[in-house]
Amino acid sequence: xxxxxxxxxxxxxxLYRDHRGWLEAWLRRRLGNAWDAADLSQDTFLRVLTSAQxxxxxxxxxxxxxxxxxxxxxxxxxxxxxxxAYLDALAQLPEQSLPxxxxxxxLLENLHALDELLDGLKAPxxxxxxxxxxxxLGYCAIAVRLDVSERTVKRYMAQAYEHCLLAEL
Amino acid sequence: MAAPSxxxxxxxxxxxxxxxxxxxxxxxxRDLQRLAQWRASNSLHENAWQKAQLLRQRxxxxxxxxxxxxxxxxxxxxxxxxxxALGIAALVPTAWLLSRQLPxxxxxxxxxxxxxERTQRxxxxxxxxxxNTDSAVDIDLxxxxxxxxxxxxxxxxxxxxxxxxxxxxxxxxxxxxEVCVRLLDQACRVSVVNGLATLQPLRGAAVVLQAGxxxxxxxxxxxPVMALDDLLVGWRDGVLRLDDRPLGDxxxxxxRYRAGLLRWAPELERLRVTGTFRLDDTDxxxxxxxxxxxxxxxxxxxxxxxxxxxxxRA
Numbered sequence: 324x325x326x327x328x329x330x331x332x333x334x335x336x337x338l339y340r341d342h343r344g345w346l347e348a349w350l351r352r353r354l355g356n357a358w359d360a361a362d363l364s365q366d367t368f369l370r371v372l373t374s375a376q377x378x379x380x381x382x383x384x385x386x387x388x389x390x391x392x393x394x395x396x397x398x399x400x401x402x403x404x405x406x407x408a409y410l411d412a413l414a415q416l417p418e419q420s421l422p423x424x425x426x427x428x429x430l431l432e433n434l435h436a437l438d439e440l441l442d443g444l445k446a447p448x449x450x451x452x453x454x455x456x457x458x459x460l461g462y463c464a465i466a467v468r469l470d471v472s473e474r475t476v477k478r479y480m481a482q483a484y485e486h487c488l489l490a491e492l
Numbered sequence: 493m494a495a496p497s498x499x500x501x502x503x504x505x506x507x508x509x510x511x512x513x514x515x516x517x518x519x520x521x522r523d524l525q526r527l528a529q530w531r532a533s534n535s536l537h538e539n540a541w542q543k544a545q546l547l548r549q550r551x552x553x554x555x556x557x558x559x560x561x562x563x564x565x566x567x568x569x570x571x572x573x574x575x576x577a578l579g580i581a582a583l584v585p586t587a588w589l590l591s592r593q594l595p596x597x598x599x600x601x602x603x604x605x606x607x608x609e610r611t612q613r614x615x616x617x618x619x620x621x622x623x624n625t626d627s628a629v630d631i632d633l634x635x636x637x638x639x640x641x642x643x644x645x646x647x648x649x650x651x652x653x654x655x656x657x658x659x660x661x662x663x664x665x666x667x668x669x670e671v672c673v674r675l676l677d678q679a680c681r682v683s684v685v686n687g688l689a690t691l692q693p694l695r696g697a698a699v700v701l702q703a704g705x706x707x708x709x710x711x712x713x714x715x716p717v718m719a720l721d722d723l724l725v726g727w728r729d730g731v732l733r734l735d736d737r738p739l740g741d742x743x744x745x746x747x748r749y750r751a752g753l754l755r756w757a758p759e760l761e762r763l764r765v766t767g768t769f770r771l772d773d774t775d776x777x778x779x780x781x782x783x784x785x786x787x788x789x790x791x792x793x794x795x796x797x798x799x800x801x802x803x804x805r806a
Contacts, residue, residue: 339766343768357731358729358731358771361731362770365767405565408562408565409561411561412558412561412562422555430554430555430558434554434559437550437551437554438563441563450564453560453563457556457563458556459556462516473516477512480512483508484507484544485504485505488504488507488540488547489496492496492500492504
């Protein structure tokens with residue numbers, strides 16, 4: 324059977340009606356195109372709809388929407404820059420070592436997940452971690468590259484592991 | 493989601509340190525024994541240790557060079573034409589993203605689009621032409637005239653510049669403004685987003701439309717002037733916007749952008765829809781509709797799609 328969905332909280336239609344156009348215009352100015360803006364504005368309302376915060380408690384709807392929207396926008400930019408770097412890297416590969424289209428997507432999704440996991444690490448910590456994980460570089464070699472002591476590299480590595488593991492808790 | 497406990501956080505911190513120590517190659521026999529004890533002493537510890545191993549695996553399974561280039565990129569929010577370059581879902585219309593400048597001497601040019609495609613061109617006088625799905629125009633810059641042969645064109649004409657859009661039923665004159673002209677079966681419809689447009693039928697008196705108005709134009713004359721329908725001009729931004737409208741309105745528009753057959757059960761037309769739908773992936777729009785309305789998408793092939801009411805199963 325198909326039960327009707329419970330009626331949404333009375334606040335949502337009003338919130339959507341009153342502020343969607345405004346939010347979309349705001350996003351459009353930052354993104355420079357309408358369809359990404361439309362997507363992000365839908366995502367923003369979706370977040371608001373599914374968040375634990377009761378709509379009735381939102382005193383300043385626009386400020387609240389902006390907070391959510393800005394976070395999504397920053398994720399969006401991060402994702403775009405990741406995609407671009409990925410494409411550039413793919414373009415460098417010789418034809419025969421290109422992954423299949425399906426695999427390209429899966430790989431991209433994995434990279435995106437790991438990118439989010441690493442987000443917030445300081446640059447040298449991130450570099451040390453990637454060199455170790457992806458290039459198999461020893462701490463000594465990393466220490467030379469970063470011009471720091473091996474002890475510091477060990478600390479960086481512990482920091483990076485902790486950061487990623489905490490994010491997944 | 494509940495916040496992780498202090499114990500869980502402490503276990504993760506310890507696991508991270510153990511791993512860093514192990515990888516340093518400096519762990520002694522004594523260290524290894526202590527690690528084994530630590531893991532055995534508490535399930536939280538063992539759990540954190542396993543998670544840490546999984547994390548390492550996730551990195552070790554990646555193709556190193558590709559992953560390095562991607563994850564170690566210089567931070568720049570650059571744009572990607574991703575889908576296209578990946579060879580998937582080639583529905584992203586390239587031409588939409590490039591605006592080409594037409595040289596002055598190319599005084600006549602043709603522009604056309606396939607079903608599902610949109611394109612745009614900036615003329616040397618600053619006028620922007622956008623061509624919707626399945627459309628064609630002839631451009632005659634010298635005569636300041638665009639002839640709409642098929643489909644729909646939107647013109648954005650700079651202030652103090654004139655442009656005439658010629659249709660089989662007459663002409664539409666635009667002087668500074670944004671206007672959409674769409675060919676229908678026995679008429680054309682003119683929608684004025686900004687500025688003014690003059691509808692001159694083949695016979696009879698002209699009518700002037702202002703911003704926010706639309707009217708149809710037949711050989712016999714202009715039809716009644718009505719308020720601009722937002723749904724019909726959103727395509728210029730690549731979207732269809734609806735605010736509590738019948739689904740039938742959306743489907744009629746959507747159909748224009750899809751190659752092949754899109755049909756629906758008539759009773760679905762009365763369902764109400766609110767939202768902004770992207771035109772560059774109409775399959776996704778259909779999936780969205782199926783997710784939010786009591787309907788199902790039956791696709792024999794990508795080119796033969798029928799929407800039916802979702803059955804109520806007791």
